[in-house]
Amino acid sequence: MADIKLTLVAACALVDADKRVLLAQRPEGKALAGLWEFPGGKIEPGERPEQTLIRELHEEIGITVSEPCLAPLTFASHAYETFHLLMPLYICRRWEGMVVAREGQQLAWVRASKLRDYPMPPADIPLLPHLIDLLL
Numbered sequence: 001m002a003d004i005k006l007t008l009v010a011a012c013a014l015v016d017a018d019k020r021v022l023l024a025q026r027p028e029g030k031a032l033a034g035l036w037e038f039p040g041g042k043i044e045p046g047e048r049p050e051q052t053l054i055r056e057l058h059e060e061i062g063i064t065v066s067e068p069c070l071a072p073l074t075f076a077s078h079a080y081e082t083f084h085l086l087m088p089l090y091i092c093r094r095w096e097g098m099v100v101a102r103e104g105q106q107l108a109w110v111r112a113s114k115l116r117d118y119p120m121p122p123a124d125i126p127l128l129p130h131l132i133d134l135l136l
């Protein structure tokens, strides 16, 4: 059996006081360009997933999140053509600072009832019922 490359990515559903979820659009030129994803990124060697998220949320959208505000929600396990993605999805309802697109990406605050209007990577689709249940 050929070796598969397991890629670990930490992602976060940021939920605001109106129960809207933050999605970010993947930029042109990257894999899965144009699709809407949960903020986050690859877990670097030596990093815990919570540290990854705290780092990525600061780099990408300028907010400060403390670790106790990150709660595990569910996870994605998806076979892409060149790697297998294992992606824990956390939920966060409390942070410091204002959400701003620091990397030029489009951001959208989306109600549960509208989440399916935003095309997402295939790995994310099975996560939606869980999130929608929680927010409706």
Ligand SMILES: Nc1nc2c([nH]c(=O)n2[C@H]2C[C@H](O)[C@@H](COP(=O)(O)OP(=O)(O)OP(=O)(O)O)O2)c(=O)[nH]1
Pocket (backbone or CB within 6 Å): 009, 010, 011, 030, 031, 032, 036, 037, 038, 039, 040, 041, 042, 085, 121, 122, 123, 124
């Ligand atoms: N952050 C995030 N990544 C996701 C989601 N769904 C999904 O399939 N992914 C995939 C896309 C990428 O292959 C990987 C995330 O990697 P990344 O955003 O840190 O890296 P990238 O594609 O920009 O690539 P790189 O330039 O860092 O190598 O996980 C999601 O909801 N959020």
